Amino acid sequence: MGDDLRLYITQLTSTGGPVMKDAGRAALNSGKVETYREFLNTGQYLSRSEDERVRATQLISVGGPEVKAAARIALEGPTDLLHNFIQTEQYKAQQKDELAATHVAQVAQRISEAARVAAAAQKSAAEANAAAATERAAAAEAGQYAQQARDSAAEADTHAKQAAQSAKEAESSAAAAAASARTARQAEGNAQRAAVRAVNSAADAQRSANWARSSADTAWGSANQARSAATAAGKDADAAEKARVDTLATVILKQREEEAQRRQVLDAWDQDYGPDERINSDDGGIWGWVPDWLKDGANTVANYGQAILTNSDVWLGGFESALGVVMMAGGAGGDIGGGAICLTGIGCLAGAPAIALSTGLIVGGAYTAADGVGRFNNGLGTALREAESTPTGKADEWLSQASRDKVPDSLKQYEARNRKGVGVRWNDRKGNGVRIDKVEASNSQEYQQVDHVVINSGGKVIGRDGKPITGSIREDAKNAHIPLEEWIK
Known part of the structure; x- marks a missing residue:
């Protein structure tokens, strides 16, 4: 800055009059930036005016x-x-x-x-x-x-x-x-x-x-933020703990809501189709989704093993579950370390962020583990359904290919045999499904004495006219059970 001002003053003195030259030299000789600015702001104009008055007086004479x-x-x-x-x-x-x-x-x-x-x-x-x-x-x-x-x-x-x-x-x-x-x-x-x-x-x-x-305003705002951060630093540990508790409560509430929704869908299937229509039963704990015929013969066991080992969701779900557990363990360690730092009384500026970060790691690990378990469960269920749909030489091969082709493409991946009676079902567990039952000659109901189909769309049973039936499947059973030959046409 000082060099620029000296250069400007030198330029002025090179073209100015005697008074301007003297004043400019005096300013340069001072070596002070403030003197440079004073000369440029006021001194140069006063000196120029004096030089110009002298010149005007000379012109009057000549x-x-x-x-x-x-x-x-x-x-x-x-x-x-x-x-x-x-x-x-x-x-x-x-x-x-x-x-x-x-x-x-x-x-x-x-x-x-x-x-x-x-x-x-x-x-x-x-x-x-x-x-x-x-x-x-x-x-x-x-x-x-x-x-x-x-x-x-x-x-x-x-x-x-x-x-x-x-x-x-x-x-x-x-x-x-x-x-x-x-x-x-x-x-x-x-x-x-x-x-x-x-x-x-x-x-x-x-x-x-x-x-x-603008820079001054920004600096002032930054200073205020820093002051506020310093003031709030002592409260960060309590806030982090509260955030952790609130986050865990939110996760638990979300899991309960999802479980309630899942049970609601299953209850709706129970009401319209009966408990046999469920793909995964809650009876039997963690192994409830395993069919009763899983133990039937080495060929069936091989089909299940191949379906499970080749399903990517099973592997990815297992990996995500393990990763989530590791993240939660690391987050717990970070919470303990951050709390120890903050308890010193002088380390909350470092300890509180560490606690918040570790809490986020725990929550992220919980979400990852939950997502992994869900992916593993879905992959395993899909693998078992694929194993069920693999021809085994049993009675489910009575169903014609034309009947299978009639099933919507969005449901074909969910094919499985009925757990009671002879039949095949496709159920996405979202209120959409098709069930084909083989004739039961001994059944007293006329509509079940032929191969028949039960269709569910959006949680509602569809009748022969293509429209939802009135009431439940038990209240309008004849309209709900469509003859297979009629449905194929």
Whole structure:
């Protein structure tokens, strides 16, 4: 900053007047930035004004009428008027004076030329009179006329010289006027450029001031935030513990809501289809989804093993569950460490964030583990359904391929055999399913004495007319049990 100010002051002193030069040198010699700024803000203008008043006074002494008049007016006016006179108006006034001098010289030239012509005429007249007198033999009269002719010739020569001098003066004045005009135009251009630079400098200064003000506001806001953070640091440990408890409560509540929704769907299936329609039964704890015929023969066991080992969800679910357990263990360790740091009384600024981060790790681990268990359960259920759908040579192969093709594509991945009776079902556990039962000749109900189909969509049983039945499947059993041959058509 100081070097830039020194450079600007040096530029001003190189083009300024004596007072400006002295003041600029004094500021530079001080070596103080504050003195540089004081000179640039006020000192340069005071020095310039003094130099301009001296110059205007000099022009009154040596200038022409127009220059003198303009200089007197500028000296009597404000500093801006004086500066404008020195910068541009003096040259315009000087141009007017030189144009006037050119005009005067041109008039004088014309007068001198007219006088020369008159003198020549007088010479010619005197010569004629002398010749006439000679003819009359009047020697004295002839001599007189001859003298007059010589005087007129001398006068004509004098006027010719004056005319030539006037012409030179007119030419010189015209050239000076042209030079003054060029100087005036140049000075005016310089003044305009200086004004533009001044406006740009003012705009830059305003932008700098705005930026400085904005930076100051930002710094003040940051300071307030830092102060608030420091004040709240002592409360961070309590807040972190509360956040942990609230998060765990939210997770438990969410799990309970999801379990309630799952049971609601299963209860709806129980009401419409009976407990046999469930894909996964809650009876039997964690192994409730294993069918009763799982132990039937080595071929069935092989089908199940292959389906489980080739299902990606089983592997991914197991990995996510393990990862979630590791995350929760790491988070618990971080909570203990952060609490120990905070209990020192001076480490809450570091301990509280560590507790919050560790709590987040625990919550994230819980979500990951829960998601892994869900993925593992879904993958295992899918694998078992695939194993169930694998032909084994048992009675479920009575169903024709046309019947299987009639099942919507969105349900085909859920194919499984009925747990009671002979039949096949497709159930996505979201209220959508198809169940095909083989004829029961011994059943007293007419609609079950043929192969029949039960369709469920959006949690509602669909009747033969393609519309939801009225009431439950038991209340409108005949309409709910569609003959297989009728459904295939």
